[in-house]
Amino acid sequence: MENGKIKSVAFTGHRFLQDDINAEKIQTAVETLIRNGAETFYNGGAMGFDLLSAEAVLSLKEKYPFIKLIICVPCDKQDKYYGDEDKARYKAVLEGADEIIFVSQTYFRGCMQKRDRFMADKADALVAYCKKDTGGTAYTVHYFEKKYPDRTIIFL
Numbered sequence: 001m002e003n004g005k006i007k008s009v010a011f012t013g014h015r016f017l018q019d020d021i022n023a024e025k026i027q028t029a030v031e032t033l034i035r036n037g038a039e040t041f042y043n044g045g046a047m048g049f050d051l052l053s054a055e056a057v058l059s060l061k062e063k064y065p066f067i068k069l070i071i072c073v074p075c076d077k078q079d080k081y082y083g084d085e086d087k088a089r090y091k092a093v094l095e096g097a098d099e100i101i102f103v104s105q106t107y108f109r110g111c112m113q114k115r116d117r118f119m120a121d122k123a124d125a126l127v128a129y130c131k132k133d134t135g136g137t138a139y140t141v142h143y144f145e146k147k148y149p150d151r152t153i154i155f156l
Contacts, residue, residue, distance in 0.1 A: 006152060009033055010042040010119035012140040013049025013129030013156075021049070021129050021156055027056040029127060029156060034064050042119040044112075045071045045078060045093060047086045049129045049137075054093040061096075068098040074115035075107040116140040125152040 009030075013021075030041070030053070043054040057069045071094055079090045094100055103115040116136060120126060126144045130137045144153060 005037045006033060006124040007037060008040040008042065008123050009038050009125045009127055010123035010144075011044070011050060011053040011127050012116060012119075012137050013053065013127075014131060014135070014137055015046055015048035017048050017052070017129070018131060021052075023052055023056060025156060026053050026127075027059060029154060030056045031060055033125065033127075033154075034060065034067060038125070039066060040068045040070060040122075042070050042072055042122050043093075044115055044119060045073055045090055046112075047082055047090075051086065051089050051093060053127065054097075055089070058093065058096040069093075069096065070099045070101060071097040072101050072103055072115050072119050074111040075104045076102065077107070112136055113139060117143060120144045120147070123151070125154060127154045127156065129156045 041057045044050045045054065054069060054071065057067065061067055079087050082090060103118050104111045116139065120140060120143055128137065128141050130141050132138055141153065
């Protein structure tokens with residue numbers, strides 16, 4: 001992080017979303033980050049919040065062509081259990097991404113957490129949609145808070 005400026009952002013959030021979050025709310029937060037210097041966005045491509053936030057970044061690329069979306073895939077065939085609509089969205093996000101990083105080639109217990117730590121370690125700020133004290137999203141928020149107490153977390 002250069003002089004306290006946020007240049008890179010990671011997303012973490014639940015797969016199942018409540019009524020208090022939507023694409024517009026995420027897009028507003030992303031655009032505010034861009035206007036304040038953010039250029040690189042790390043996203044895990046999971047159902048729910050990840051796909052919605054990746055789509056928000058992609059929708060802003062026309063207005064801000066310098067921004068980059070990096071999809072950090074935990075393992076091959078991440079979308080194996082996605083429904084048809086989410087598979088199509090995932091494919092579109094991968095096609096629109098500036099870079100795709102496979103954190104692990106094959107699934108193993110803990111590969112999702114490895115992906116989450118990878119993204120957190122790259123980010124100056126974390127955008128989080130966290131409504132529970134347990135699970136992968138809470139794990140990522142706690143990891144980021146503990147390892148990077150001087151970095152920003154934006155809760156949506």
